[in-house]
Amino acid sequence: MKRLLGVALGVLTAIGGFVDIGDLVTNAVVGSRFGLSLVWVVAVGVIGICLFAQMSGRVAAVSGRATFEIIRERLGPRAGLANLGASFLINLLTLTAEVGGVALALQLASSVSPMLWIPVAAFAVWLVIWRVKFSIMENVTGLLGLALIVFAVAVFLLHPDWNQLAGQALAPAVPASEESTTYWYYAIALFGAAMTPYEVFFFSSGAVEEKWGRKDIAQSRINVLVGFPLGGLLSVSIAACAAIVLLPRAIEVTSLSQVVLPVAEAGGKVALAFVLVGIVAATFGAALETTLSSGYTLAQFFGWSWGKFRRPAQAARFHVAMIVCLLVGIAILATGVDPVAVTEFSVVFSAIALPLTYLPILIVANDRQYMGKDVNGRLTNAVGLVYLALIVVAAVAAIPLMIITGMGS
Template sequence: MSGDNETEKKQGLGKAIGLGIITGAADDDPSAIGTYASAGAQFGTAILWLAPVVLPMMFTVVYLSSKLGQVSGRGLFQVIRDFYPRWLLWAVLVGVTIGNTIEAAADLGGMAAALGIFIALPIPWIVAAVAAALLALQMFGSYATIRSVFRWLTLALLAYVAAALLARPNPGEILRGTLLPTVRFDRDFLSIVVAIIGTSLSAYIYTWESNQQVEEKIEDGKTRLSQRIGASNSELARSRRDVLIGMLFSNAVMYFILMSTGATLHAHGQTNIETAAQAAEALRPLAGEGASVLFTVGIIGVGFLAVPVMTAGAAYDLAQAFGWKASLHARPGEAPAFYWFIAGLTAIAVVLNFLGFNPMRALVWSGIVQGFSTPPLLLLIMLMTNSRRIMGDKVNSRWMNALGWITTTAVFSASAGLVATWLL
């Protein structure tokens, strides 16, 4: 009997670690990769210190989202709908849905640009083919299948570790850039700081993480809200460990992208990099064919993971706002509105690419947009996870509140600093 319990614990831990890695990998979408590549090319290894600084912020917002889903038994937007005024629900919903759709379009375009290096087809047609494949997975794959596919896709991000090593960075410069922060109070620097924070703390990650926790409870047979409400201390401790593993993975990818582009592109004067695909091409003569191919493979692999997370995340938000069923466990006939939302958002993302939407610039600028949409949503999550009406006795501890309010203040300050540079 004890052996069975031990096996169950190991399986539970393995599943939890898989969830954390999926969320962390989805955070490193093509938009994020483009932003990190642009930062490394523009500022070199001197900006490496930002990765460890952003790590506790990433952990805080994702864990609070996970905790909210576990304890309330609801996705983020169902919590807003059940406990907050309708005007707040719709105000937040509009901003998040528009942001998710534009970023999904940008990521599809970024993936297509990367695939275009190997496939001689017009970019919009590659976008359409990729979108159709992703939509088929979401419409006809079970939740367990989707989760398994996503786990395997996370391995694509390991390509950036190899690409950084192939770039042969100077150890002394890497150490200085990591341990000695270099700060500039000009628009270019503050723009890239806001973009990095925004893309690392993207709103779609919050909603995906809370809904993922709900989906896991549904998989365990807790199909009714009354069955899903509540989480034990051990479950929350496992969630903290899970999120920490996922965010360490995501943050390490950020660090190695900054390292590889800073040690090559910046060092050779190629400071104007706008996309991940452009960075992959520019790496070819400087770090070798292997580094370029690995960089490109990473873009494609994580794009297949991140785009459905964005479209499904926005569909969760919309369906929950209207009070309709929203679950990847349900078949399309059981939750028609949810799946129509996924299909519609995917179609809009594809159409934007056919209409001349420029994914190249959007991949970096979407990070800045996320940087401005993140602060109010993060503030709302802090209020939610401190509400006893929602969380019962599982409201935030003092240290979690300290991390949360420091993160919220830092995000607001970075955005305000960027606005100040524009005005002055």
């Protein structure tokens, strides 16, 4: 029972990280344009994030320290600063997108302008981080986010042509109406959405928050193997709903309301209510994760006191850093920029920053000074090197493909 309850961290990381505003929009866009021909990227992303999150969680459980803190110590301040710069800027961009995503989700539920919801969403994020215990935060947000399972239910209620969907998934091909460069651009966007850096830093820091030790390594594996595949299943369900309803009608996703359209068509008002609860919970959970990750990365790099297990007065700089990040996010959104556009930028730039994020984790997980007998095995290292190569290729190709395709337009 304890292990089952402990899976909440993995569920929160999956719901708030794997199925955040980036995945909601990107998977729906891909489904409406390419069907399920890019579902293989989700599978690759799930395996990759499971691999690196498991390493990160194991490092935290064995050392009792968060990954970013060890990265600075192990690689030195210069390499650590490069890692910090890439991770923090992408995290800040993602935080902005998530706060905007909460506002868009609340607009769907209330018909009130998202510009009015943005400061409310940011204040709610700050209030939860300031006052709510970590365990309560992860349990409530993770469980409410499970309402997104309605996307999977909707796939069955829509009575699709299963042979056609299977053909799209098992024999992927570029549709005649699309360019191959656009196909690969969205493949990288999906990959970046699945392996956003903040997921790993949040998972590692969350393990320290919950005081994991060597005895909890098995718990870490359960969290990873339950949470992230669940997120992958929900991502595929979002793409499948778009492929069934939007693709035949040539409707391209440009707003969050179009993402939920297939669910409303499948299950009416009841299904729509579930999906709205799930989207608000997922985007709010992601906003909590990215805000905390901003504080975690800065505090761990500079050696500040950090963590929700400490009173705010005992970790003042940690909390001030998060407040500043939220204010920056509000300022960016106040310019009137489309949160969906911010989301598209964030997932692509996540792919660009991946090498600086994941290489240090791979190095630390192989360091016996920190890990002792719990260093990576040969199989983990072999798969890790394959993924490192994929990450480098994605990072190098992202900007050229973004320019050539005009961000997939």
